[in-house]
Amino acid sequence: MRLITQTFFMILMLTGTLLFSSCMEDSSKPGWEYMPDMAHSVAYETYSSNPVFKDSITNRIPVKGSIPLYQGNVGQLNHFRPYKYSNTPTGYDSAGLFVKNPLTIDTSSLGEGKRLFNIYCSPCHGAGGKGNGSIVENPGIKNPYPPPPSYYSENLLALPEGKMFHSVHYGRNLMGSYASQLDQNQIWMVISYIRSMQTHYTDSIKSITATANQPK
Numbered sequence: 001m002r003l004i005t006q007t008f009f010m011i012l013m014l015t016g017t018l019l020f021s022s023c024m025e026d027s028s029k030p031g032w033e034y035m036p037d038m039a040h041s042v043a044y045e046t047y048s049s050n051p052v053f054k055d056s057i058t059n060r061i062p063v064k065g066s067i068p069l070y071q072g073n074v075g076q077l078n079h080f081r082p083y084k085y086s087n088t089p090t091g092y093d094s095a096g097l098f099v100k101n102p103l104t105i106d107t108s109s110l111g112e113g114k115r116l117f118n119i120y121c122s123p124c125h126g127a128g129g130k131g132n133g134s135i136v137e138n139p140g141i142k143n144p145y146p147p148p149p150s151y152y153s154e155n156l157l158a159l160p161e162g163k164m165f166h167s168v169h170y171g172r173n174l175m176g177s178y179a180s181q182l183d184q185n186q187i188w189m190v191i192s193y194i195r196s197m198q199t200h201y202t203d204s205i206k207s208i209t210a211t212a213n214q215p216k
């Protein structure tokens with residue numbers, strides 16, 4: 001009986017010592033682990049040092065030229081098509097020749113283009129695209145923004161859509177780049193909307209001249 005009590009007491013002491021010794025004084029450090037089991041990942045953690053690679057970095061940089069696919073938009077056009085023309089006059093000219101609007105233009109893409117245009121472009125270009133946006137024609141602003149060209153100027157009516165895309169993607173002179181606000185599809189929706197305003201304008205001019213030339 002005495003032996004059992006003694007053994008029981010010793011076991012109790014031992015468990016107690018083990019329990020308390022697993023608590024470290026420094027509360028910011030974990031205690032000792034007796035049964036780590038699955039506490040530690042077998043794979044190298046993202047930011048842990050890595051013996052496999054020479055530079056010991058686990059979080060690898062993607063292979064040069066890789067692009068994120070779909071970003072959750074499986075089935076839709078890939079928003080991250082690489083844009084291969086450089087931000088140079090030659091790149092601008094090539095874009096004018098080879099970059100084409102990949103979207104089917106319908107009421108929904110035009111509607112979205114209009115919505116985006118009114119948010120991002122109308123403050124300078126004006127809701128109607130005449131270059132008279134709120135920061136251009138604002139009597140409250142001491143130094144109003146110099147008016148951008150009207151979309152109905154000869155130059156911009158003749159501007160190829162690829163050059164438009166290029167300018168919105170990279171920015172042009174006083175106009176900044178919209179590449180980080182609008183993905184490529186969105187830029188094309190906005191351009192489709194600008195084009196529809198231009199067509200509407202040229203059609204209306206044609207009908208005015210036609211009426212004017214009618215025999216009296």
Ligand code: HEC
Nearest residue numbers: 120121124147148149163164167168172173174175178190
């Ligand atoms: C901060 C004012 C400002 C905003 C906002 C702005 N633009 Fe412009 N935009 C300009 C100016 C200024 C020019 C004339 C650039 C030049 O040729 O010197 C211009 C030129 C353009 C051109 C003609 C480019 C070319 O190649 O000649 C297009 C197309 C255009 N803008 C589209 C857009 C679209 C689309 C948006 C919205 C996503 C937008 N702009 C937003 C100021 C602005």
